[in-house]
Amino acid sequence: MTAWDQVLELLGSPLMQRALLAAVLVGAAAPVVGTFLVQRRMALLGDGIGHVALTGVALGWLVGSWAGLVPQDTLALPGAVVAAVVGSIVIELVRERGRTSGDLALALMFYGGIAGGVLLIKLAGGTNANLISYLFGSISTVSTADLWWTAALAVLVLGVGVGLRTALFAVSHDEEFARASGLPVRLLSMLVATIAALTVTIAMRVVGLLLVSALMIVPVAIAQLFARSFNRTMTLASVIGVVVSVAGLVLTYWQDIPPGATIVVLAIGVYAVAATLQPVLRRPPPPQDPHPDMVDDVLLVDDVDDADGATVRRPSPTT
Amino acid sequence: MSTPVIEATGLGVTLGGQPILDGIDLVVPAGEVLALLGANGSGKSTLVRSLLGVVTRTAGDVRLFGAPLGPSAPWDRIGYVPQRLPAAAGVPATAYEVVTSGLLHGRTLRPHRGHKRRALDALADVGLADRAFHRVQELSGGQQQRVLIARALVRDPDLLVLDEPTSGIDIPTQATFVDTVSRLHDAGTTVVVILHELGPFSSLIDRAVVLRHGRVAHDGPPPRARGEHAGEWHDHTHAHPDPEPPRTGPSLSVEVNP
Structure with a gap:
């Protein structure tokens, strides 16, 4: 069988088609949100939300089993969406009150989220094994309904993130100036937190709640090594996100390895290579005066020839 | 008289239980260049930040171009330059x-x-x-x-607010600031500038407000430097006591020959 046949076979499988589409959507959307989070120095926000979303999954499960729904996890995704959005808004409110307690609030959510999830899933009659697929992802179990959810939320996240990027940049870059410009700073901050929460829930099926943040942050870390501008960083990160997601997923088609972990390890591998190569790839600085536009307001002793008593400036060697 | 650009009445700000500003009344008419002076911690920056809604005020009322602070204020007419x-x-x-x-x-x-x-x-x-x-x-x-x-x-902007534009920057950039302010002033723009000393701006300033402990201590023509302070080489003294010299061991003096 030629490589081409293998690709055709891969694309022919409906399961793989759904998984690939989910990977592309999540891979494109997650780094867009991640760029704002890194800018706001909240790279770990995605992680905090991911932990809280686990409680949401278990809560959805609990409600589902009470209502006698089949399968029991029908409400897991909506539960995760609600918990993640509420959690992200709480974190944002705490951050707004005082920056110092922001990481403490995150810590509380990390532990509370996981503990709450494990406790509730037991009450719902499930086992911790049920949570594993949410914690580490199970892209192969993506159903058509899941795909619609993922697509709708990804379009929303991309629409807000790209459409309002100047405003979200303004608020993330210099909050004080944004306030002095009368921008709705609180609303925009909440918006960033909310689209982060939505991203976490759509990426849950692809890479899992514990690894969601990696897909949001690592592509940004790679992109900022090379990009000069905010927009370029965002675009490049999004492209890297799609490439590593698809590549990681395709690898799992031939090798029996977990897709979520493969995607993340691949992304970190790319980062390691990029960070090592970056000094080599960067153009060496030009050898001349680094500030040709500045006036020479400092006189060096070596430049001055005062043998005859008068202070005469020696001609500069570059002119 | 036309609507003042800034109109603050009884403005008070408390941050972390500490009163920073108290009972500030300030009216800035259109076209004026106003300098805000005062020692470190006298509340200059907080005043400017509360006038622009960056810091929430705890008392009083602020109007910009006649409109109360909030979504309806004419934000497109206001330009703010923070310190850094x-x-x-x-x-x-x-x-x-x-x-x-x-x-x-x-x-x-x-x-x-x-x-x-x-x-x-x-x-x-x-x-x-x-x-x-x-x-x-x-x-x-x-x-x-x-x-x-x-x-x-x-x-x-029709109102430009500058927070200590000349602190810690090079001469060409200071010149950019002064040029900009004088150009805008000629075009009728209102300017509020926080300064440590009048320095290169002194010829442009119409009026000075000096803050002390969060209250207005002086409001009127800019204070002129007196006597030896006016000289180029005056000794700069501070209101607070000089820091104690370090107590470690005997002093060491170093002379550097060219």
């Missing part, structure tokens, strides 16, 4: 992007058509046309200051 850029985050941003963010205000959340031209023109006005697409974090301190001026001027 916020500490660099991980994501790079170009000078052009920072200036473009100055085109957003109030409920304008997306830049209008032609924003690129306006942002580049504003950068050219402060002499940074060739640095527009450089990372702003990699520019020198003086160049970053000029990016901040461009960001405030890109929306053609």
Whole structure:
């Protein structure tokens, strides 16, 4: 069988088609949100939300089993969406009150989220094994309904993130100036937190709640090594996100390895290579005066020839 | 008389249980260049920040161009130049992007058509046309200051607020500030500037408000430097006591020969 046949076979499988589409959507959307989070120095926000979303999954499960729904996890995704959005808004409110307690609030959510999830899933009659697929992802179990959810939320996240990027940049870059410009700073901050929460829930099926943040942050870390501008960083990160997601997923088609972990390890591998190569790839600085536009307001002793008593400036060697 | 640009009555600000400003009344008519003076911690920055809604006030009322602070205030007529850029985050941003963010205000959340031209023109006005697409974090301190001026001027403000524009910056950038203020003043723009000393601005200032312990201590013509203070080489003394010299061991004096 030629490589081409293998690709055709891969694309022919409906399961793989759904998984690939989910990977592309999540891979494109997650780094867009991640760029704002890194800018706001909240790279770990995605992680905090991911932990809280686990409680949401278990809560959805609990409600589902009470209502006698089949399968029991029908409400897991909506539960995760609600918990993640509420959690992200709480974190944002705490951050707004005082920056110092922001990481403490995150810590509380990390532990509370996981503990709450494990406790509730037991009450719902499930086992911790049920949570594993949410914690580490199970892209192969993506159903058509899941795909619609993922697509709708990804379009929303991309629409807000790209459409309002100047405003979200303004608020993330210099909050004080944004306030002095009368921008709705609180609303925009909440918006960033909310689209982060939505991203976490759509990426849950692809890479899992514990690894969601990696897909949001690592592509940004790679992109900022090379990009000069905010927009370029965002675009490049999004492209890297799609490439590593698809590549990681395709690898799992031939090798029996977990897709979520493969995607993340691949992304970190790319980062390691990029960070090592970056000094080599960067153009060496030009050898001349680094500030040709500045006036020479400092006189060096070596430049001055005062043998005859008068202070005469020696001609500069570059002119 | 036309509507004053800034009208604050009984303004009070408390931060962390500590009263910072108390009972400030301030009216700034259109076209005036007002200097805010005072020692460190006298509340100059807090006053400016509360006038612009950055810091929430605990008492009193603020009107900008006759409109109360809030969504309905004419934010497009106000330009603010903070003391410095916020500490660099991980994501790079170009000078052009920072200036473009100055085109957003109030409920304008997306830049209008032609924003690129306006942002580049504003950068050219402060002499940074060739640095527009450089990372702003990699520019020198003086160049970053000029990016901040461009960001405030890109929306053609009728009120320009500057927070200590001359502290810790090089002479060419100071000159940019003074030129900008005098050009805007001639065009009828109102300017509020926080200063440590009048310095290069002294000829432009119409009026000075001196704050002391969060209250207005002087409001009127700018104070003129007296006697030996007016000289170029005056000894600068501070209101607070000089720091105690370190107590470790005998003193050591070093003489450096050319």
